[in-house]
Amino acid sequence: xxxxxxxxxxxxxxxxxxxxxxxxxxxxxxxxxxxxxxxxxxxxxxxxxxxxxxxxxxxxxxxxxxxxxxxxxxxxxxxxxxxxxxxxxxxxxxxxxxxxxxxxxxxxxxxxxxxxxxxxxxxxxxxxxxxxxxxxxxxxxxxxxxxxxxxxxxxxxxxxxxxxxxxxxxxxxxxxxxxxxxxxxxxxxxxxxxxxxxxxxxxxxxxxxxxxxxxxxxxxxxxxxxxxxxxxxxxxxxxxxxxxxxxxxxxxxxxxxxxxxxxxxxxxxxxxxxxxxxxxxxxxxxxxxxxxxxxxxxxxxxxxxxxxxxxxxxxxxxxxxxxxxxxxxxxxxxxxxxxxxxxxxxxxxxxxxxxxxxxxxxxxxxxxxxxxxxxxxxxxxxxxxxxxxxxxx
Numbered sequence: 377x378x379x380x381x382x383x384x385x386x387x388x389x390x391x392x393x394x395x396x397x398x399x400x401x402x403x404x405x406x407x408x409x410x411x412x413x414x415x416x417x418x419x420x421x422x423x424x425x426x427x428x429x430x431x432x433x434x435x436x437x438x439x440x441x442x443x444x445x446x447x448x449x450x451x452x453x454x455x456x457x458x459x460x461x462x463x464x465x466x467x468x469x470x471x472x473x474x475x476x477x478x479x480x481x482x483x484x485x486x487x488x489x490x491x492x493x494x495x496x497x498x499x500x501x502x503x504x505x506x507x508x509x510x511x512x513x514x515x516x517x518x519x520x521x522x523x524x525x526x527x528x529x530x531x532x533x534x535x536x537x538x539x540x541x542x543x544x545x546x547x548x549x550x551x552x553x554x555x556x557x558x559x560x561x562x563x564x565x566x567x568x569x570x571x572x573x574x575x576x577x578x579x580x581x582x583x584x585x586x587x588x589x590x591x592x593x594x595x596x597x598x599x600x601x602x603x604x605x606x607x608x609x610x611x612x613x614x615x616x617x618x619x620x621x622x623x624x625x626x627x628x629x630x631x632x633x634x635x636x637x638x639x640x641x642x643x644x645x646x647x648x649x650x651x652x653x654x655x656x657x658x659x660x661x662x663x664x665x666x667x668x669x670x671x672x673x674x675x676x677x678x679x680x681x682x683x684x685x686x687x688x689x690x691x692x693x694x695x696x697x698x699x700x701x702x703x704x705x706x707x708x709x710x711x712x713x714x715x716x717x718x719x720x721x722x723x724x725x726x727x728x729x730x731x732x733x734x735x736x737x738x739x740x741x742x743x744x745x746x747x748x749x750x751x752x753x754x755x756x757x758x759x760x761x762x763x764x765x766x767x768x769x
Contacts, residue, residue: 490729490730496578501698501699501700502586502589502593502594503590503594503659503698503718503722503724504590504593506657506659506698506718507719507722507724507753508718508719508723508724509724509726510725511725511728512552512725512726514552515551515552515750516551516552516725516752517549517550517725518548518550519547519549519723519756520546520548521545521547521756522544548754548756550753550754551752552726552727552750553600553750553752554748554750555589555601555748555749556747557581557585557747558745559577559580559581559584561573561742561743561745562741562743563741563742564741577747581730581747585749588601589602589751590700590702592604592753593605593702593722593753594700595702598754602751602752603753603754603755605621605714605755606711606714606763608758610622610763612625612769613647613762618758619758621758621761621762622762622763623711623762623763623764624640624643624644624762624763624764625640625764625766625768625769626640626764626765626767627768628766628768629767630710631706632667632766637671638671638673638679641668641692644713644762644764645695647762648715648717649759652716652717652721652759652760653717655717655719655720656715656717657695657696657698657715657717658695658698658713658714659700659703659713659714659715659718660697660700660712661699661700661712662699663705663706664706665690665699667706668692668713669692679692679693695715706766708766709765709766710765710766711763711766713763714763714764715761715763716760716761716762717760718760720757720760721758722753722755722761723754724751724752725751725752725753726749726750727751729749730749732746733745733746733747734746
């Protein structure tokens, strides 16, 4: 009887262990079933989203470009059919994308497309590549200029010290103007899944903006656009004063001097102060460059030298030459060549964002894309830029 009692006592803990294991397995199976159900719902949700966005999918252009990134799909959806739900969805899901909506209903271009446009602007042959470019978040950019010097004088032990001149500070305000482009595409073209909407839009806008900017930075009148270098008052460099751009005349109307044509180039270089010459550039168009590169010094050496490495600019008297087609041709009294430190002498202020508004109503059956950016520019140091005038005086 004692043995039977001991066996019964030993079997009781075993039964409890079996019961506990059974309960754990049941709970684990229930947990597994719940997880499988959640995974199934997630797969159904992903499949639904894929179905919704499949119409906008296109083959990847390269292995390095992720065309399925959420911000890319959202931008495609908006540009192709005006669906802003995807953009709002990214905000609600906390994705890393800036989809700020302005009062007019425009959207910031996605970072990849905006960078593509900016790179084209930087690579264009315009004053932008050598000027001082600043990003601002206001409607204007103010530059404070100290255009005068502090007076000084010698003093001895017994004489009274005379009052000296006090420097004055001037404020140059550069307002930002709106630069816009309005390309269009047919809805049928947008419906074509193989069409690269981002690349097309970036290319069209970049070309429009680059040409408009380049022209304004040279000859813009400052009314609704940047004020160009050549629209400021000019004065013979011998009588130059602040607020004017000094010039050096060639001595011949509409041409270089027939006997010593290179003398005007030398005079232009040394009309610029030594503090600016270290970072100076020539600016001229291709036609003028064709005439200048034939010039030789007294020893028969060409003043012009081509870049030794790929991408390096040509040099004139050792200074880089920027070919800007918006500079005027050689003509009577034309300011066809500029020389100076444009990083100090000309400032371009711009807002870093680019906005796109989709308009499917104004030009049916086409869809218009109204892209805008804000940019301004002006001379900020009149001593840093000199011009060559093709005239007698």
